[in-house]
Amino acid sequence: MNNFSKEVMHVGEMASGAALTVPVYRIKGDSDAPSVYIQANMHGAEVQGNAVIFQLLELLKNIDIKGNITLVPYANPVACNHKNGEYTLGRFDPITGVNWNRMYHFDESIIKPFVRDSIGKDDATIEANFKQLMIEKIEQKLEHNIFGLTTGQRIAYQLQRLAHQADLVLDLHTGPISSKHLYCPEYAQESAQYFDIPHTLLIPNEFGGALDEATFCPWWYLQEAFTELGIKFSISSKALNKESFTVELGSQEQIDLDVALDDAKSILAYLQYKGVIAAPEYQPQVMTRYGCYLKDYKAYYSPMGGMVDYLAEFGKPLAAGEPLARILRMDNYHFGTDDETENGGPLHYLSLDHEVLPILHFASASVNQGTELYKVFTNFFEL
Incomplete structure (x- = not known):
């Protein structure tokens, strides 16, 4: 493509003097339509976004x-290469x-002084000046x-x-073991329906x-500053069109090019x-x-240490009292006796007293007491 370019951005140096670099791909549009910035892999183990960019x-x-x-794939070259054994930390x-x-x-x-200097100017001028200021x-x-x-x-x-420099920003991430979900500003809720992502977190x-x-x-x-002065200025208007999302693409430490194709679409x-x-x-x-x-x-934090069998399905409402997970405690197993009451026995089922929608869980089956075991939607609703 004649409108395609690639550069290597120098973002730092290692102790040896070796450069830390990030690839930047640009495609120039043929009109003044909204521009978009997409990056992936800010966290080291969250690699699926690189496949999506491909x-x-x-x-x-x-x-x-x-x-x-x-x-911009490989957005963080330090985190990408931060390994501990077979695991990527980062x-x-x-x-x-x-973090x-x-x-x-x-x-x-910077907001209020800028607004005072912008009174009487048209939205296009305000937009250009504010973008330049940032x-x-x-x-x-x-x-x-x-x-x-x-x-x-x-x-x-x-x-x-x-x-x-862009109007629309997509930051591609993943969870530990996770469903696909979207962090969406509350004012941009309508846009969530245009992603093939079943779960949306509306953030303030x-x-x-x-x-x-x-x-x-x-x-x-x-x-908000313009509104306080009684001046109409809407970031969600067609003229300004400013939106940013964190796109959670599933689980970390793996890529799937076929799934990435669906995510790209x-x-x-x-x-x-x-x-x-x-x-x-x-x-x-x-x-x-x-x-x-x-x-x-x-x-939801684990009430005890042990080995976890994760039971709840992502994206499926879990009724009150239904188990999220069960924890195996072999130290509580008593061979040759019917008495399994001491310390609660070897199996412990974990549940909540109200309906939730499980979104992600901890990556390992081995957990300490207090480990963040699950993250769930409560008071959820259909968009």
């Missing part, structure tokens, strides 16, 4: 592309202990921080600089350090809806989609 690149060869598309920076996906930047104090703030952090940056911040800020417009929040919260705060259905591509053959599947507000997304 399948997207393959499919995009034969699609009429309207908006600019930037795709969820937390091994030096600082901070790699909690190092992005947003400074709310990029400049990131560049200041990268290039003019006299005390320096951590490895994770340096990587995150360079990725964020790319993301701020609050910044907690993740990429999706770092790219949609500034626009939301900007809208799901993303293309969303991009078709948003006008980034002109490919009406890509449409969302008809399925039951469940939603849950983030405040109702609950972690």
